[in-house]
Amino acid sequence: MSHLARARLICLFLLSISFLFLNLSxxxxxxxxxxxxxxxASPSSSLATRMFLQGENLSKxxxxxxxxxxxxxxxxxxxxxxxxxxxxxxxxxxxxxQLRKILQFRERTKYDFISAQVLVRDTQxxxxxxxxxxxxxAGIKKDLPVITLEGDKEGLLGRIIEVSPNASxxxxxxxSLSAVVGYVPRSxxxxxxxxxxxxxxxFKYILPEMDLKxxxxxxxxxxxxxxxxxxxxxxxxxxxxxxxxxxxxxxxTPQVDFSHLREVLVITE
Amino acid sequence: MDVKTIFFYFVTLFLSLLLQxxxxxxxxxxxPNFLLLTVVSISLFxxxxxxxxxxxxxxxxxxxxSLNPFGSQAFLYTLVGYLVGRQNGKIDADNSVAxxxxxxxxxxxxxxxxxxxxxxxxxxxxxLILFPELILxxxxxxxxxxxxxEWFNLWSPRR
Numbered sequence: 094m095s096h097l098a099r100a101r102l103i104c105l106f107l108l109s110i111s112f113l114f115l116n117l118s119x120x121x122x123x124x125x126x127x128x129x130x131x132x133x134a135s136p137s138s139s140l141a142t143r144m145f146l147q148g149e150n151l152s153k154x155x156x157x158x159x160x161x162x163x164x165x166x167x168x169x170x171x172x173x174x175x176x177x178x179x180x181x182x183x184x185x186x187x188x189x190x191q192l193r194k195i196l197q198f199r200e201r202t203k204y205d206f207i208s209a210q211v212l213v214r215d216t217q218x219x220x221x222x223x224x225x226x227x228x229x230x231a232g233i234k235k236d237l238p239v240i241t242l243e244g245d246k247e248g249l250l251g252r253i254i255e256v257s258p259n260a261s262x263x264x265x266x267x268x269s270l271s272a273v274v275g276y277v278p279r280s281x282x283x284x285x286x287x288x289x290x291x292x293x294x295x296f297k298y299i300l301p302e303m304d305l306k307x308x309x310x311x312x313x314x315x316x317x318x319x320x321x322x323x324x325x326x327x328x329x330x331x332x333x334x335x336x337x338x339x340x341x342x343x344x345x346t347p348q349v350d351f352s353h354l355r356e357v358l359v360i361t362e
Numbered sequence: 363m364d365v366k367t368i369f370f371y372f373v374t375l376f377l378s379l380l381l382q383x384x385x386x387x388x389x390x391x392x393x394p395n396f397l398l399l400t401v402v403s404i405s406l407f408x409x410x411x412x413x414x415x416x417x418x419x420x421x422x423x424x425x426x427x428s429l430n431p432f433g434s435q436a437f438l439y440t441l442v443g444y445l446v447g448r449q450n451g452k453i454d455a456d457n458s459v460a461x462x463x464x465x466x467x468x469x470x471x472x473x474x475x476x477x478x479x480x481x482x483x484x485x486x487x488x489x490l491i492l493f494p495e496l497i498l499x500x501x502x503x504x505x506x507x508x509x510x511x512e513w514f515n516l517w518s519p520r521r
Contacts (some may be wrong), residue, residue: 097410097448100410100411100414100444100447100448101444103411103414103415104410104414104440104441104443104444107414107415107418107436107440108437108440108441110418110433110436111418111421111433111434111436111437111440112433112437113433114425114432114433114436115431115432115433115434115437115479115483116483117432117433118431118432118433118483123432123433126432127425127426127432130422130423130425130426131426131427133423133426140380
């Protein structure tokens, strides 16, 4: 018998059995056999249901995770925006406060001045110089004195040493090349205030018998030709006496904090 | 036929049933007929003997789980196994177009056959609904044939 004939015979046999089942199903005689097959197949049915339900849950959780990730990313971006806005708002409030102080200062002072903002401050040269955003076009000239405001009090900052059309460089009082004639109003004592390249300054050439004490305010004397008289420079914090030296020296802290310079005032008249 | 080959066909039978039930539970209404696709692919890849026996066994199992007259699926899957199995070696089983055309013809034949058998052997009213299953079967034909081929290669049973 050929391969195909055998296959045909088997097919006919299997079809006959199927047909027999179909006939028996008409008379409900097949139920027992069907139950038997169902008994064999039911584990696979329940297993498949469980597997696919778990798969469905897994895919739902996966989608939820994706959604949460996206939401998290968006919230982080929003948070960044809010942080930026918060910083901006604090800066604006600070600037507003500073401008208000300048306005109040303008009303009570006898000087004419130009307000400017600090543009550049070199980290290597922190206590030596700063660059501001106003220059010759705004009326700034070399050697003009510069002050700054801190709270209700003003303090000397330094003087202009370089001017370009739109920017100027200020030599700070704390620079070691900086020197200004200081005056103690309480005891009417003059001396030279020199910078040291740090946040402290030195009040020099004071005779030992002079009446000075810690906490004394030192202002500009107005005798140097550059700085007008009466601008606060700093306060004495301690004294240094050197053996065999004819003078004593005092250490000053500036009247204003040189670490947080934003707005400065260049005195023109 | 050795034990490994018989075991392979048994596992294939079981997995195709799992796939069919699982998809039916998942999609509830319209699903591809994975049992039919399994019979077609196994008959085309393995020939007429395997096709008709596999079709008969899978049909019987399917009959126990369906409300159709008992024996109807066995009858149709056996016939499909025999007819497609005869094409073994005559049709390029790796050709996607051949796979789609074959699945299209076999699904049409199966649905008409099932409709007739239900009409003759059941009192239940049956409408001939061709399109969802026909389209789904065609859509799944190529990936399913690829999957089956990989599955055969995994076991590499004796041809």
